[in-house]
Amino acid sequence: xxxxxxxxxxxxxxxxxxxxxxxxxxxxxxxxxxxxxxxxxxxxxxxxxxxxxxxxxxxxxxxxxxxxxxxxxxxxxxxxxxxxxxxxxxxxxxxxxxxxxxxxxxxxxxxxxxxxxxxxxxxxxxxxxxxxxxxxxxxxxxxxxxxxxxxxxxxxxxxxxxxxxxxxxxxxxxxxxxxxxxxxxxxxxxxxxxxxxxxxxxxxxxxxxxxxxxxxxxxxxxxxxxxxxxxxxxxxxxxxxxxxxxxxxxxxxxxxxxxxxxxxxxxxxxxxxxxxxxxxxxxxxxxxxxxxxxxxxxxxxxxxxxxxxxxxxxxxxxxxxxxxx
Amino acid sequence: xxxxxxxxxxxxxxxxxxxxxxxxxxxxxxxxxxxxxxxxxxxxxxxxxxxxxxxxxxxxxxxxxxxxxxxxxxxxxxxxxxxxxxxxxxxxxxxxxxxxxxxxxxxxxxxxxxxxxxxxxxxxxxxxxxxxxxxxxxxxxxxxxxxxxxxxxxxxxxxxxxxxxxxxxxxxxxxxxxxxxxxxxxxxxxxxxxxxxxxxxxxxxxxxxxxxxxxxxxxxxxxxxxxxxxxxxxxxxxxxxxxxxxxxxxxxxxxxxxxxxxxxxxxxxxxxxxxxxxx
Numbered sequence: 001x002x003x004x005x006x007x008x009x010x011x012x013x014x015x016x017x018x019x020x021x022x023x024x025x026x027x028x029x030x031x032x033x034x035x036x037x038x039x040x041x042x043x044x045x046x047x048x049x050x051x052x053x054x055x056x057x058x059x060x061x062x063x064x065x066x067x068x069x070x071x072x073x074x075x076x077x078x079x080x081x082x083x084x085x086x087x088x089x090x091x092x093x094x095x096x097x098x099x100x101x102x103x104x105x106x107x108x109x110x111x112x113x114x115x116x117x118x119x120x121x122x123x124x125x126x127x128x129x130x131x132x133x134x135x136x137x138x139x140x141x142x143x144x145x146x147x148x149x150x151x152x153x154x155x156x157x158x159x160x161x162x163x164x165x166x167x168x169x170x171x172x173x174x175x176x177x178x179x180x181x182x183x184x185x186x187x188x189x190x191x192x193x194x195x196x197x198x199x200x201x202x203x204x205x206x207x208x209x210x211x212x213x214x215x216x217x218x219x220x221x222x223x224x225x226x227x228x229x230x231x232x233x234x235x236x237x238x239x240x241x242x243x244x245x246x247x248x249x250x251x252x253x254x255x256x257x258x259x260x261x262x263x264x265x266x267x268x269x270x271x272x273x274x275x276x277x278x279x280x281x282x283x284x285x286x287x288x289x290x291x292x293x294x295x296x297x298x299x300x301x302x303x304x305x306x307x308x309x310x311x312x313x314x315x316x317x318x319x320x321x322x323x324x325x
Numbered sequence: 326x327x328x329x330x331x332x333x334x335x336x337x338x339x340x341x342x343x344x345x346x347x348x349x350x351x352x353x354x355x356x357x358x359x360x361x362x363x364x365x366x367x368x369x370x371x372x373x374x375x376x377x378x379x380x381x382x383x384x385x386x387x388x389x390x391x392x393x394x395x396x397x398x399x400x401x402x403x404x405x406x407x408x409x410x411x412x413x414x415x416x417x418x419x420x421x422x423x424x425x426x427x428x429x430x431x432x433x434x435x436x437x438x439x440x441x442x443x444x445x446x447x448x449x450x451x452x453x454x455x456x457x458x459x460x461x462x463x464x465x466x467x468x469x470x471x472x473x474x475x476x477x478x479x480x481x482x483x484x485x486x487x488x489x490x491x492x493x494x495x496x497x498x499x500x501x502x503x504x505x506x507x508x509x510x511x512x513x514x515x516x517x518x519x520x521x522x523x524x525x526x527x528x529x530x531x532x533x534x535x536x537x538x539x540x541x542x543x544x545x546x547x548x549x550x551x552x553x554x555x556x557x558x559x560x561x562x563x564x565x566x567x568x569x570x571x572x573x574x575x576x577x578x579x580x581x582x583x584x585x586x587x588x589x590x591x592x593x594x595x596x597x598x599x600x601x602x603x604x
Binding site: 101 | 346353465492496501512533574584586594596
């Protein structure tokens, strides 16, 4: 009978899509144990987001309006109080930068065991068992927590986003609780990297480039037309980010973002293990590389052995023709 | 300033595909694996060194203490960081299997209480367990601010105030923090201009690299004489009682196995349309 509270990650004017994966997890945990789940909408735009969050089958949507930009220290105490007051068993969040920062702080206030970045859930006789990926994606293990309260962050790519249920959950405000430490940490601002393309972790298609592209200009002139022809998000290897060809937030891998799109194209990427950890959950993987011995072959479904400067423009035209046709 | 850098030895991430699983999936077998310092902690030590030096004169501006939890062999990891330039080490002797994020964070809290550092600087996660929770738990236990996944770190008053740029989805979130604080880092923190301490000239360019500085021969010789204090976990008043148990270890399902090599762009497009059905 797990009672789950999902902490929603909000955007300026809505709900981050990753939150819907955390709601899916909550629905699974509640469904598997005969329990229930609620959602907490917290942030400056909490009230507006609550009406959107009310359509995913939660018992209740709780709201806590905290003004100003995101600082975990200004959220954690309020969330912990909501969990205690609502007698929840599990507090869940998406394993985005937001969830990874926020959830452990909440967990400590609740003395809750932590299951980070889970990739699956098993319900075994009423006990929740969490599948986790470790060793750069080379080992999966099942974690059973012995604590009464449990804090779980959910890898977005492994839980299908929840669908709207049509119903409307009741919306209820909860108290905002101050935390002494919050006076020592101030939000200054966000340097936003603007992109017209889909968000890397949410895209159906990802096209990533490696150091073999050789320059920022080649990312723009050679790779981007293919990215746009496929309505894809653009990613990059760590080497390409380090070389300054593209901004750091495009990095796919253990030290960057973990993605699992329907189609992943690795262009001129050799496939270091840290990169593979970030993309090998993709449904179909295509490698374009001159070197057929490159480690990317270990995970690729299709491998075009070719010079990328010839293959990518040709592929761009072929994709455009296929889409048009 | 006085900086505490927690660190962990992990099985060499470049050899992670050699990790084996015991029969029945009861454990990850580490036998025969090489260990090396967690790369995230290597970046943490490099950032600590940059905060605590005048890079144009090589003058030290404070003390860096490296702390690790684990068996006696973890001394080697500490020694490697001492060779890079950290000043002394602490080894909290414990069995790897009895440690989890809470146990380590509670042990670290006891050490912070004793050492009273101006800053705790550490990797945002380990490359093996990948929980990324120790920094946040420690900050919460101490009642200190936390900056998770810092890409830039600036101070001009020895850490009394810190300007931190955190990596978040879609950009960099800038925070101003009154120390002492816990700051966790990823690889961005070793970019040439990522760390500023107000002493090293602002235009000083650290080299582009994907790891912290290499130990010089002199550094390695000096490290042999640097002190490493050893203590038992129980001496810190911390019980080695993990909050969870792992079971059912498996390798992830193999991908299609071998890649289908295609000869031409046309063949690739056909396969993606008719076989994979993704175009």
